[in-house]
Amino acid sequence: MAGPWDRGAEVAGLCPSVFVTVSALTAFLTMLGNAPPGPAPCTRPGVSFDPHITIDGExxxxxxxxxxxxxxxxxxxxxxxxxxxxxGRDEIGSVDAPGLTQELALSAVAGGVRRDLVQSQVYLSMLDVDDPSKRSVIRLALTATADQFDSVLEDFREFVCTVRPETRTSA
Structure with a gap:
């Protein structure tokens, strides 16, 4: 049975320099060695920490x-x-499609090793076209070591530009 981690391969072509996952909390906890049982993000042989994108929303x-x-x-x-x-924090988008970017610098123990990480977060607000009082907020986050961050940021930005709500078409 396919799980949320299986989407990583589908979207990896859009952002080849980072590993893409769907569950932000599970990915971050896995990185810290505290994940619940289940699939874990992949790492490339010889790489101690793979930059990755996590996507969640509510x-x-x-x-x-x-x-x-x-x-x-x-x-x-x-x-x-x-x-x-x-x-850093900046408002992006428009009144009809507001967004926010936030950059975090953090230190955490990941895989038994203390790491200096950078996380770029993008929040996108999506309103229901039939009922604007219904709103979902999507969060996309790139996590990388401080040394890796600059080399993968542009790929992340390009990936974020591809995120759009599915639109209905008339039959």
Whole structure:
């Protein structure tokens, strides 16, 4: 039976320099060695840490601003990271399709080794076309070591540009 990790191969062609997963929490916990039982992200032979993209989202019927949702993510990350700094945050998109980017620098033990990591997060708000009070927020995050980050950031940006809601067509 196919699981969420199987989507990685499907989207890897869009972002070849990073491993793509669907479950952000599972991927991050796996990276830290605290994952629940189940599949784990792949690493390339000889590479101690593979940069990866995680994608998650949630139904948010509340009126929370994207900055507040990003703050919630920072608080969750602070619980598991040794140290964490928000190094940048910008609003992106338009009134009809708002978004927010956030960059984090963190230190964490991953695979038994303390690592300095950088995470670039993108939050996209998607409204239901039939009922704008229904909103989903999608989070895409690139995690890489500080040394790897600059070399994979452009691939991540290109990948983010491909994310769009599925649109209905008339029959």
């Amino acid at each position: 139904f948010r019927p509340d009126a929370s601003a994207l900055a507040e949702i990003a703050d919630e993510s920072v608080q969750r990350m602070r619980e598991i990271a040794e140290s964490l700094w928000v190094t």
